[in-house]
Amino acid sequence: MPEMLIREALREAIREEMLANERVILMGEDVGPYGGAYGVSKGLLEEFGPDRIIDTPISELGFVGAGIGAAMAGLRPIVEIMTINFSFLALDQIINSASKIHYMFGGQVSVPVVIRMASGARLSVGAQHSHSIEGWFAHVPGLKVAVPSNPADSKGLLKTAMRDENPVIFIENTASYGMKGEVPEGEYYVPFGKARIARQGKDVTIIGYSGSVIEATKAGELLAQEDIDAEVIDLRTLRPLDKEAILESVKKTGRCVVVEHAWRFGGFGAEIAAIIQEEAFDYLDAPVGRVAGVEVPMPYSMPLEVAALPTGEQVVEAVRALF
Amino acid sequence: MVVSERSLASISKEELGKLLYQMILIRRFEEKAAEMYARGKIRGFLHLYIGQEAVGVGVISRLRADDYIYSHYREHGQAIARGLDPKAIMAELFGKATGVSRGLGGSMHIFDISKRFMGGYAIVAGHMPLACGTALAQKHLGTDAVTVSILGDGAVNEGAFHEALNLAAVWKLPVLFLCENNFYGMGTAMSRVSASTDIYKRAEAYGIRSEQVDGMDVIEVAKKTEQALQLIRRGEGPYFLEAITYRFRGHSMADPELYRDKSEVDHWRQNDPIKTFSDALIQGGMFNQGEIEVVWKKVEEEVEEAARFADESPFPDVSTLTNHMYAPSPLDNLQTEGPLDA
Numbered sequence: 219m220p221e222m223l224i225r226e227a228l229r230e231a232i233r234e235e236m237l238a239n240e241r242v243i244l245m246g247e248d249v250g251p252y253g254g255a256y257g258v259s260k261g262l263l264e265e266f267g268p269d270r271i272i273d274t275p276i277s278e279l280g281f282v283g284a285g286i287g288a289a290m291a292g293l294r295p296i297v298e299i300m301t302i303n304f305s306f307l308a309l310d311q312i313i314n315s316a317s318k319i320h321y322m323f324g325g326q327v328s329v330p331v332v333i334r335m336a337s338g339a340r341l342s343v344g345a346q347h348s349h350s351i352e353g354w355f356a357h358v359p360g361l362k363v364a365v366p367s368n369p370a371d372s373k374g375l376l377k378t379a380m381r382d383e384n385p386v387i388f389i390e391n392t393a394s395y396g397m398k399g400e401v402p403e404g405e406y407y408v409p410f411g412k413a414r415i416a417r418q419g420k421d422v423t424i425i426g427y428s429g430s431v432i433e434a435t436k437a438g439e440l441l442a443q444e445d446i447d448a449e450v451i452d453l454r455t456l457r458p459l460d461k462e463a464i465l466e467s468v469k470k471t472g473r474c475v476v477v478e479h480a481w482r483f484g485g486f487g488a489e490i491a492a493i494i495q496e497e498a499f500d501y502l503d504a505p506v507g508r509v510a511g512v513e514v515p516m517p518y519s520m521p522l523e524v525a526a527l528p529t530g531e532q533v534v535e536a537v538r539a540l541f
Numbered sequence: 542m543v544v545s546e547r548s549l550a551s552i553s554k555e556e557l558g559k560l561l562y563q564m565i566l567i568r569r570f571e572e573k574a575a576e577m578y579a580r581g582k583i584r585g586f587l588h589l590y591i592g593q594e595a596v597g598v599g600v601i602s603r604l605r606a607d608d609y610i611y612s613h614y615r616e617h618g619q620a621i622a623r624g625l626d627p628k629a630i631m632a633e634l635f636g637k638a639t640g641v642s643r644g645l646g647g648s649m650h651i652f653d654i655s656k657r658f659m660g661g662y663a664i665v666a667g668h669m670p671l672a673c674g675t676a677l678a679q680k681h682l683g684t685d686a687v688t689v690s691i692l693g694d695g696a697v698n699e700g701a702f703h704e705a706l707n708l709a710a711v712w713k714l715p716v717l718f719l720c721e722n723n724f725y726g727m728g729t730a731m732s733r734v735s736a737s738t739d740i741y742k743r744a745e746a747y748g749i750r751s752e753q754v755d756g757m758d759v760i761e762v763a764k765k766t767e768q769a770l771q772l773i774r775r776g777e778g779p780y781f782l783e784a785i786t787y788r789f790r791g792h793s794m795a796d797p798e799l800y801r802d803k804s805e806v807d808h809w810r811q812n813d814p815i816k817t818f819s820d821a822l823i824q825g826g827m828f829n830q831g832e833i834e835v836v837w838k839k840v841e842e843e844v845e846e847a848a849r850f851a852d853e854s855p856f857p858d859v860s861t862l863t864n865h866m867y868a869p870s871p872l873d874n875l876q877t878e879g880p881l882d883a
């Protein structure tokens with residue numbers, strides 16, 4: 219299997235789907251000659267031309283809405299929002315329109331649009347450019363939310379997203395575009411709602427998604443040195459959520475810690491904890507632990523930013539507290 | 542586009558010297574910042590103002606201390622022109638506790654309430670409605686202070702731009718919109734994504750008085766600003782200035798600049814606002830070469846001092862991470878419902 223970076227895996231997915239279906243278009247700020255703010259669309263303009271690789275003005279509400287409308291009329295748009303922070307400007311279109319149209323009009327029309335965006339912190343870009351709000355989108359029925367953590371899933375989930383008949387919020391981790399890994403060639407689709415067991419274990423379940431899979435995995439390795447055998451789960455999609463994988467693992471281990479970069483209060487980790495206590499209460503040996511971002515706008519200063527985000531060591535501590 | 546000698550004559554030598562000093566200070570400050578970025582002292586995004594100095598210096602030189610400024614993320618130069626301490630700006634870029642925003646903001650979020658420099662903002666056009674609100678407050682409070690809202694050409698296609706223009710016009714708010722048209726928003730030429738590239742005409746559509754100004758000519762900018770401010774202070778509502786300018790450097794630090802020709806950049810560099818202004822000062826007999834060299838030397842010392850100060854300053858203590866989350870409020874400890882105790 220060839221090795222590639224996440225940005226290359228995403229590009230391959232887009233390219234393959236564009237070759238397979240003329241109705242797939244890509245639009246967003248600087249996706250053309252510039253090749254995308256994170257280099258995902260490099261070379262696509264040359265290959266597919268300006269009718270299919272469309273540079274937009276800086277007007278997120280407008281072009282996201284246009285993507286949704288195009289999807290309602292037979293195109294298969296991928297809309298790139300440069301970063302998740304700018305999706306706030308388009309939330310009206312995403313939530314009031316994209317997520318509701320299929321239901322509100324009695325299933326007469328579907329909205330097959332993929333809205334990609336880069337999320338997360340760790341790049342010292344400060345309070346207005348460091349959000350992790352995957353959980354906000356997951357809160358909305360009608361949306362699907364994919365949160366890949368590695369190159370293979372980036373390709374496989376994006377290809378699946380592009381075959382979906384519903385709006386998919388596809389969230390890439392800003393700090394991980396340069397991550398390298400093996401990626402299956404050609405046709406490769408990763409199902410939605412199927413978590414990946416990143417590490418098998420029997421003593422505790424550690425759950426991560428998107429960028430936090432890194433800390434979850436690191437904790438698994440550190441715990442192994444202390445003879446705690448952790449099972450690490452990478453959710454891959456938040457909606458649909460692989461409840462079965464979570465519950466099966468927790469029933470085996472009796473302990474669970476959720477790791478996320480997002481703010482803790484009202485976060486996605488709380489939803490997972492609630493599901494576990496509702497459906498696996500009798501199997502638990504300890505309360506579900508949560509390791510999350512500190513509840514502040516992301517500070518610029520490096521030592522503060524480091525302190526505001528979870529570490530593998532904090533996850534290890536949270537696991538130890540369960541024993 | 543040479544600075545006109547006639548208009549120079551009406552300005553005192555002291556004031557001309559101050560304009561020159563500020564432009565050179567911005568230039569050297571930012572070159573130093575770029576150097577510090579390469580050395581890993583500054584992280585994240587760093588958007589340089591080099592090439593655009595005449596705009597910020599010209600406009601801000603006409604403001605009063607009680608006027609307000611809101612800007613976007615390419616704002617160090619404007620902050621310097623407003624008189625914020627370059628040491629504290631550099632310290633902010635380093636993420637130090639002595640920075641203007643205590644290290645919490647970084648390059649895109651320079652703020653100093655004492656100078657009514659109300660911040661750099663990183664969401665394109667996002668600060669424009671804030672500027673309208675501050676102007677609304679001034680009107681309400683009965684002052685004739687003006688609020689300046691500085692934006693780029695990339696901002697004009699955002700909804701917030703249009704909503705802010707309409708609010709300012711319909712409420713006759715004392716706002717000076719200053720659009721720095723440098724022809725590009727990141728790697729996209731304005732002309733490729735804008736149906737109309739005469740930005741000032743958009744303001745006209747809202748009934749706002751507007752005009753273009755040569756943003757490479759500090760005196761022209763100052764003069765047009767002066768006229769605009771007079772009208773605004775008289776209660777005639779907002780004004781829109783479109784300054785035609787150019788950024789000599791990339792959008793941020795990692796920009797291969799594949800979207801523009803080197804010859805285009807060279808062409809604009811020929812029209813370097815500091816060089817043309819210096820030449821005009823010499824030709825007009827206001828300054829001699831030696832005096833201008835002294836300015837560069839003084840700036841050099843100030844910039845070195847800023848970098849030293851930033852480097853030697855401490856990082857914020859991690860224990861302060863959650864400080865400033867909420868402002869203390871008088872009813873924070875209210876225990877029961879009902880009327881307030883006398």
Ligand SMILES: Cc1ncc(C[n+]2csc(CCOP(=O)(O)OP(=O)(O)O)c2C)c(N)n1
Binds near residue numbers: 278663694726
């Ligand atoms: C709402 C929003 N969308 C996109 C971005 C990403 N972005 C940052 S700067 C920029 C270009 C803005 O160009 P312009 O307004 O002309 O200012 P300049 O950089 O030329 O000074 C873009 C697209 C952003 N910060 N905010």
Ligand SMILES: [Mg+2]
Binds near residue numbers: 724
């Ligand atoms: Mg611009």
